[in-house]
Amino acid sequence: MVAAPATNRSAKRSRLKASPLVAAGLGLALAAIGARPANAADPAVARGAYLSAAAGCDQCHTDAKNGGAPYAGGRAMATEFGTIVTPNITPDKATGIGGWSLGDFVRAMRWGIGPDGTHYVTAFPYPYFSRLTDSDLADLKAFLDSVAPVTRPGLGAASSLALLARARAAVGEAFAANFAGPSATLPAPRDAAVLRGAYLANSAGHCGDCHTPQSWFGASDSGREFAGSAGWFNGRKAPNITPDPKTGIGGWSEEEIASLLKDGGTPDGDFVGGAMAEIVRNTERLTDDDRHAIAAYLKAPPPKAFGENK
């Protein structure tokens, strides 16, 4: 939903008041995107809704299998540290994130630490969300604040292994920073589309979460960015999405990559399954320009051979 310009808003409001039918229609439309009428006209909410779709917040934080309300959590997800149940991120004050300040939200998104000091496992991809700009995080919060609050107690209890997972990843990051080779060398950005694609792919899109191999310590191997993974260390297999002609997407055109992000179809007429099918439910909600921007960015870096360092 595109917000009305601020100058027209009050005039539109008065018209809406005069027409209960139009108001009912607008209410239905807003309900369809899960926003409350009070905030849905806010441009920040509209921008936040787009970012939420790009990141797929609703995919993990909705128990769709059991008919759960959007963003109300409850989806059970298998991780290498056992099954976690996603928390409620609707603005319900008691069981959601309604009581969070913007500072609380930013800390959770950037550092994976809740207001009560709870540490989140990296199944919540905060290392990627940490790259979202301040204004994008504020927009995202504005959107989540606009979602209908749902009371759903008993979710999101931190796993007792969360701290172990965090400690392991921290050791991995420290090791990579001090002893491993230089991190991924990205080519100088060629144009605005590549930059935009880099931003989306590395923040909300969290492509590297699956497509960049991890070390045993659970840290992304930055020197192997997007090279794919045989799942040696975390069991998560993912293909090479660097422009390697043999094992990657070197033979794919930018249009073909954008097309996959739109409908899941590959150049050979196959349609992706597994986790990527879920990601396509995010990327299909992006604009054509943003899908092409991600494609342009993926085509930009030098090719890498498939998988973990051998």
Next chain:
Amino acid sequence: MKLSTKWIALSAIVIAGGLYVGVARADDAATLDTRIATMKSQGKDMTGIKAYIDDKADLASAQAAGADLVTQVAKIPDLFPKGTGMTQFPGKSYAKDAVWTDWDKFLAQAKTANDKAMALNAALKGGDKAAITAAFGDMGKNGCGACHEPFREKKPS
């Protein structure tokens, strides 16, 4: 003599059993080959229809692809006999065990794919590009993709 008869009979049973298993496995391997070829044909058909949508091919070729797709998709349930999954054929089959442990769901999804393929074929016959594009997207996502998501293991590369 009595002992050797017993051994001969036992050996015959073992050999016959081995042959039976071998033949069954050869049958499964042949079915798997057919399945892979059928899936590739479907991919080719979808590529042909996409080419029309992208203005790279004419409607007649897309219609031919649509007609073929319907016949290929209808074969799916018969191409998944037990014993042809990734457990039995690692590196060749990517069919998860869920196909057989959740057979009814798999059959329902195969029927959905069949219905979507028929709808796409009907749209192609109608010749309206917007309808064809919509039916193509529906087939890809809710026909092919919705089955691959729960039932097909990712290929690592």
